[in-house]
Amino acid sequence: MNISRLGNECLHISRYWYPAGDTAASILGSQSVRWKKPRWIPRSKSKEFFVPKRCKIPEEEVIELTRLFNKYRTEMKSVRLHLERENRRTSATSELASQQAAEEEEEHLRLMEYNIQENKRIAALREKRLQEQYETDLARVIASKEKMEKLELAEEQEALRIIAETQELVKTFIKREDLENAIEEAIENPKDYNFALDAEGQILKGQNSLSKDVQEDKEVLSSRQ
Amino acid sequence: MPFMKGRFPLRRTQKYLESSNLVLKERVKVFTVNYNVSGNHHQGARDFVYWNIPQIQYKNPGVQVATFKNMTPSPFIRMFCENGEEILVDVDSKSKTDICDHIKKIICKTDATLEQEALEKKSLDNPANFGWGCDRQCICEIVGQVPCPSVVPLPKVMRGKYKWGQTFD
Numbered sequence: 001m002n003i004s005r006l007g008n009e010c011l012h013i014s015r016y017w018y019p020a021g022d023t024a025a026s027i028l029g030s031q032s033v034r035w036k037k038p039r040w041i042p043r044s045k046s047k048e049f050f051v052p053k054r055c056k057i058p059e060e061e062v063i064e065l066t067r068l069f070n071k072y073r074t075e076m077k078s079v080r081l082h083l084e085r086e087n088r089r090t091s092a093t094s095e096l097a098s099q100q101a102a103e104e105e106e107e108h109l110r111l112m113e114y115n116i117q118e119n120k121r122i123a124a125l126r127e128k129r130l131q132e133q134y135e136t137d138l139a140r141v142i143a144s145k146e147k148m149e150k151l152e153l154a155e156e157q158e159a160l161r162i163i164a165e166t167q168e169l170v171k172t173f174i175k176r177e178d179l180e181n182a183i184e185e186a187i188e189n190p191k192d193y194n195f196a197l198d199a200e201g202q203i204l205k206g207q208n209s210l211s212k213d214v215q216e217d218k219e220v221l222s223s224r225q
Numbered sequence: 226m227p228f229m230k231g232r233f234p235l236r237r238t239q240k241y242l243e244s245s246n247l248v249l250k251e252r253v254k255v256f257t258v259n260y261n262v263s264g265n266h267h268q269g270a271r272d273f274v275y276w277n278i279p280q281i282q283y284k285n286p287g288v289q290v291a292t293f294k295n296m297t298p299s300p301f302i303r304m305f306c307e308n309g310e311e312i313l314v315d316v317d318s319k320s321k322t323d324i325c326d327h328i329k330k331i332i333c334k335t336d337a338t339l340e341q342e343a344l345e346k347k348s349l350d351n352p353a354n355f356g357w358g359c360d361r362q363c364i365c366e367i368v369g370q371v372p373c374p375s376v377v378p379l380p381k382v383m384r385g386k387y388k389w390g391q392t393f394d
Binding site (some may be wrong): 111114118 | 250252266312313314315316317318319327330331332394
C-alpha cells in the first residue's frame, strides 16, 4: 500500500500501485550511448582476428542443467497444452459456446413471445378504457348540450317577458304634444312620497299624520295582508 | 453534514443505485421510454422514469438511455438490440413495480447469472497478488518477507558478487 502524508493533516492511502513511468508520458532516466564506432570503419588491429574462447562446462553440470531444462520444458509444455485445450473447449466458436448461444437465443425468443402476449393483453385493456372514456365524454357532451338548450330557452322567455313589460310601460310615456298638459297636471297634483308605518303595518300618508287620526280607509302594507 | 440538494436526492446515492438488479443483457444497446407528463395511464411510466432510470443507467453504463416526453398518447418502452431487433413493451396503466418486473423478466440478466459473474470477478482480483495494478507493488512490502534491498542491504550470503567473486576472463 502506498501511504503518503500531506502536511501531517490527512493520511491518503492509495489502493493500487502503478509505477510512475506508466502514468507519465516521458521516459525519465534513459541514457544514450556516447560513442559507437561507425559501421564503415573496420575493426581495430588488436581485435580483427580475435576468436572468443569456447567455455568448457563440466560434465556433471551439463547433466544437471539438461535435467533441469527438461523438467522446466515439460512443465511449461504441459501448462501450455492444458490452457490450449481449455481455450478450445470454452472459446466462442466451440461446441459448448455455440450450444450455450443457441440456448440463449431460444430463451430470448420465448421471452419475446411472452412480451408480445403481454402487449396484446395491455392493448385490450387500453381499448376498454378508451371506449369507457369515449362513452363518458359523449354522455357529458350531450348533457351539457341539453343544459345549454334549456338555458337558451329560459333566456328567450326572459327576454320576451321584458319586452312585454316594456311595451306596457311605453303606453304610460308622455308624448311631446302632451308635455305641457302633463306639466300642468303635475304642478296641480303634487305627489307626497312621505309615509310612515306603525306597528300593525298601517300606512300613514303625509308627513305629520298620526295613527289615531286615521280611522277610515286603513291601508295596510301589502306584505302584512 | 447538510441535506443533499434536490427532490429525493436518495436517487443519487450509491447505495440506492447499487441496490437495483436491472442489468440488461449485452444484446441491448439503446433503452428508450416514451411517456406524457399528464394522464393517469402514464403515472406508472412516470414513476419508472423518476425512480428506476438512474439505476438502469448506473448498472448499464454502455447502454444509451433516453426518455421522450409528450409525444405519445400511450406510454411504451422500446429497446434496440445489436442485430437491429426492436423490443416494444406497452406500459399503459401499469404500475412502476409491474414495469420493473416485466423488464427484468424479458431482457435482464437473471439473479443467478449476476451471482455467477460477481463470483468470477472476485476470483479474478485476488487480494494476495502484488505487482502492477495491485495493492502492493513488490513482495518486499509484505510483512514477513525479505525487506527491500534498497533500504536494507541483503546479507553477503545472498549477494552474487560475494558468492562467486569478481571474475574477468
